[in-house]
Amino acid sequence: xxxxxxxxxxxxKQSAAKGGxxxxxxxxxxxxxxxxxxxxxxxxxxxxx
Amino acid sequence: xxxxxxxxxxNIVLDVHSGGVHVVDxxxxxxxxxxxxxxxxxxxxxxxTKLQRFYEKEDILSCYEEIKELYNEKILFSPDxxxxxxxxxxxxPVKAMCLLVAMDCNLRCDYCFAxxxxxxxxxxxxxxxxxxxxxxxxxxxxxxxxxxxxxxFGGEPLMNWKVVKQLVEYGREREKEYNKKFRFTxxxxxxxxxEDKMDFINKEMSNVVMSIDGRKEVNDRMRHRLDGxxxxxxxxxxxxxxxxxxxxxxxxxxxxxxxxxxxFAEDVFHLRELGFDQISVEPVVGEATEPYAITEKDLPKVxxxxxxxxxxxxxxxxxxxxFNFFHFMLDLDQGPCAIKRLRGCGCGNEYVAVTPDGDIYPxxxxxxxxDYRMGNILTGEFDKEMKKKFASTHIYNKEDCKNCWAKFYCxxxxxxxxxxxxxxxxxxxxxxxxxxxxxxxxxxxxxxxQAMGDI
Numbered sequence: 001x002x003x004x005x006x007x008x009x010x011x012x013k014q015s016a017a018k019g020g021x022x023x024x025x026x027x028x029x030x031x032x033x034x035x036x037x038x039x040x041x042x043x044x045x046x047x048x049x
Numbered sequence: 050x051x052x053x054x055x056x057x058x059x060n061i062v063l064d065v066h067s068g069g070v071h072v073v074d075x076x077x078x079x080x081x082x083x084x085x086x087x088x089x090x091x092x093x094x095x096x097x098t099k100l101q102r103f104y105e106k107e108d109i110l111s112c113y114e115e116i117k118e119l120y121n122e123k124i125l126f127s128p129d130x131x132x133x134x135x136x137x138x139x140x141x142p143v144k145a146m147c148l149l150v151a152m153d154c155n156l157r158c159d160y161c162f163a164x165x166x167x168x169x170x171x172x173x174x175x176x177x178x179x180x181x182x183x184x185x186x187x188x189x190x191x192x193x194x195x196x197x198x199x200x201x202f203g204g205e206p207l208m209n210w211k212v213v214k215q216l217v218e219y220g221r222e223r224e225k226e227y228n229k230k231f232r233f234t235x236x237x238x239x240x241x242x243x244e245d246k247m248d249f250i251n252k253e254m255s256n257v258v259m260s261i262d263g264r265k266e267v268n269d270r271m272r273h274r275l276d277g278x279x280x281x282x283x284x285x286x287x288x289x290x291x292x293x294x295x296x297x298x299x300x301x302x303x304x305x306x307x308x309x310x311x312x313f314a315e316d317v318f319h320l321r322e323l324g325f326d327q328i329s330v331e332p333v334v335g336e337a338t339e340p341y342a343i344t345e346k347d348l349p350k351v352x353x354x355x356x357x358x359x360x361x362x363x364x365x366x367x368x369x370x371x372f373n374f375f376h377f378m379l380d381l382d383q384g385p386c387a388i389k390r391l392r393g394c395g396c397g398n399e400y401v402a403v404t405p406d407g408d409i410y411p412x413x414x415x416x417x418x419x420d421y422r423m424g425n426i427l428t429g430e431f432d433k434e435m436k437k438k439f440a441s442t443h444i445y446n447k448e449d450c451k452n453c454w455a456k457f458y459c460x461x462x463x464x465x466x467x468x469x470x471x472x473x474x475x476x477x478x479x480x481x482x483x484x485x486x487x488x489x490x491x492x493x494x495x496x497x498x499q500a501m502g503d504i
Binding site for chain 1: 070
């Protein structure tokens with residue numbers, strides 16, 4: 001494309017179908033404790049593509 | 050829904066519901082103000098006329114085609130069809146616990162959300178017996194979850210080191226019976242670290258969070274001993290030694306910034322200069338009336354500082370001196386699934402805090418709030434209705450979140466902050482939202498710089 005460069009897989013919807021296994025870390029346990037960010041956690045699903 | 054913004058020379062368009070991130074030229078950026086679904090086959094004449102003042106017609110038409118193509122691929126203006134998943138957000142097994150092994154502290158940090166370490170409930174430490182029963186509770190209530198997270202927290206957990214060690218040993222024994230794995234972590238102020246403790250921590254703890262605010266004068270202003278004396282010179286060598294002994298893996302130096310150091314990027318750089326490469330510096334949590342509180346007036350300065358920090362991160366990356374800033378961490382392809390993003394931090398549902406008396410709260414920040422006491426480890430009382438309520442704190446039950454572009458990144462924010470400042474766990478704390486959105490814009494911009502080959 002000349003005008004637009006898509007920089008990721010945009011796979012959020014696909015992740016909903018297989019998601020929710022709960023293996024990942026609780027988001028408040030890593031380095032925040034006072035301000036929540038979830039998107040910086042890692043997916044640890046065994047089904048991950 | 051899309052969110053578009055310009056930062057550091059990049060025109061960025063986020064497609065909220067697919068998670069698609071696009072870097073676009075000026076023409077596309079402008080066109081997106083003028084077009085929206087449903088798309089006609091040809092670019093509408095009024096759009097062509099409007100944009101032709103600045104761009105060539107041929108470019109306008111090809112740009113329109115690209116937008117249409119991405120729309121058809123469902124990565125631009127993709128529909129919001131997540132609400133059905135949100136409705137499945139129900140009570141889940143408890144898999145994480147904040148264990149307040151010491152509701153006491155040997156520092157008197159001015160901004161401490163936990164009073165002076167005792168959560169305003171009186172100083173006490175957790176007995177081995179209470180701790181054991183807390184771990185048993187987690188083993189029993191974690192269903193099929195294999196990984197169980199336990200953070201030794203305080204106050205200052207090293208003030209009850211013997212029990213920390215006993216509990217790790219106990220957990221290691223019991224996990225085998227349940228075919229589970231405890232992931233222990235610890236959050237410390239560093240003053241009581243010794244080589245023995247470092248070695249134990251590095252053997253047993255999957256992460257360690259070391260509290261320090263940055264530059265010496267900044268750290269000492271808010272973080273000091275009871276007599277006001279400095280701890281900086283004591284903790285820095287200990288933190289470096291601890292990080293070195295774990296090969297600088299799985300740790301964070303974590304600081305808090307306040308109105309007193311709105312130039313907090315300097316503190317991040319200082320920590321980097323000291324040799325740390327995993328850094329988290331966060332805005333203070335506190336009443337707006339406190340002299341150190343960050344208020345709406347401070348936001349322009351805070352935003353500028355995050356931009357400066359993002360620039361510096363990019364600059365360091367270019368020089369091969371990468372460091373990690375916790376709130377700019379983002380994996381655009383392999384991050385958490387949408388289900389996790391809907392549910393948020395999991396407090397009161399997957400995550401609880403336990404006090405030395407065995408009392409259970411939704412998280413460490415709710416400790417001491419009578420209305421949010423969920424039960425007690427020793428009596429077996431556990432408020433399932435409250436657990437259900439916290440399970441329902443997903444983004445589609447939060448009015449301000451539903452239509453927010455950042456909803457899949459912050460996942461509804463911090464319920465404790467919402468309650469503390471807005472009086473309701475379902476009502477977003479606006480100031481935190483604004484800061485979070487700025488951090489996300491910076492984080493996505495860094496990804497754009499990487500993708501465009503500029504790093």
